Amino acid sequence: MIYKAKIDANGCWIWQGHIDRGYGRMRKSEYPGRPFAHRVIYETLIKPIQEGFTLHHLCKNTSCVNPFHMQEISREEHRLLHLRERCRIAKALKQEKKQVSKNMAIAAEAVRL
Numbered sequence: 295m296i297y298k299a300k301i302d303a304n305g306c307w308i309w310q311g312h313i314d315r316g317y318g319r320m321r322k323s324e325y326p327g328r329p330f331a332h333r334v335i336y337e338t339l340i341k342p343i344q345e346g347f348t349l350h351h352l353c354k355n356t357s358c359v360n361p362f363h364m365q366e367i368s369r370e371e372h373r374l375l376h377l378r379e380r381c382r383i384a385k386a387l388k389q390e391k392k393q394v395s396k397n398m399a400i401a402a403e404a405v406r407l
C-alpha cells in the first residue's frame with residue numbers, strides 16, 4: 295500500500311490525496327466507502343480502533359495522518375474535548391475584540407485631542 299503524505303516541519307504527515315472538510319480520505323477505488331485516511335493508517339500501523347472510539351489529532355492538523363499524532367479516545371470524551379476547545383477559542387476571540395474596541399476608543403480619544 296502506498297500512502298501519499300508529505301512530512302512537514304512539525305512531523306505531520308500531510309495527506310496528499312482527497313481531502314474532505316479538512317480530513318484526508320482514502321481512494322474510492324481501493325477503499326469503498328472512502329474511510330478517513332488517518333484512521334486507516336492508524337489501524338494499519340498501530341492497532342485497530344476500539345468500537346465507539348475515535349482518533350483525536352493532538353497536532354490539531356486534521357489533514358495529518360501521522361498515527362503518532364493521534365490519541366484514541368471515546369467519542370463522548372472527544373466531543374467534550376472539542377467543546378472545551380471551542381469555548382477556549384471563543385473566549386480568546388472575545389478578549390481580542392475587547393482589546394480592539396479599547397484600542398479604538400483610545401485612538402478616538404487621540405483624534406479628539
Ligand SMILES: [Zn+2]
Pocket residue numbers: 305306307353354355358359360363
Ligand atoms: Zn500531525
Ligand SMILES: [Zn+2]
Pocket residue numbers: 349350351372376
Ligand atoms: Zn479531535
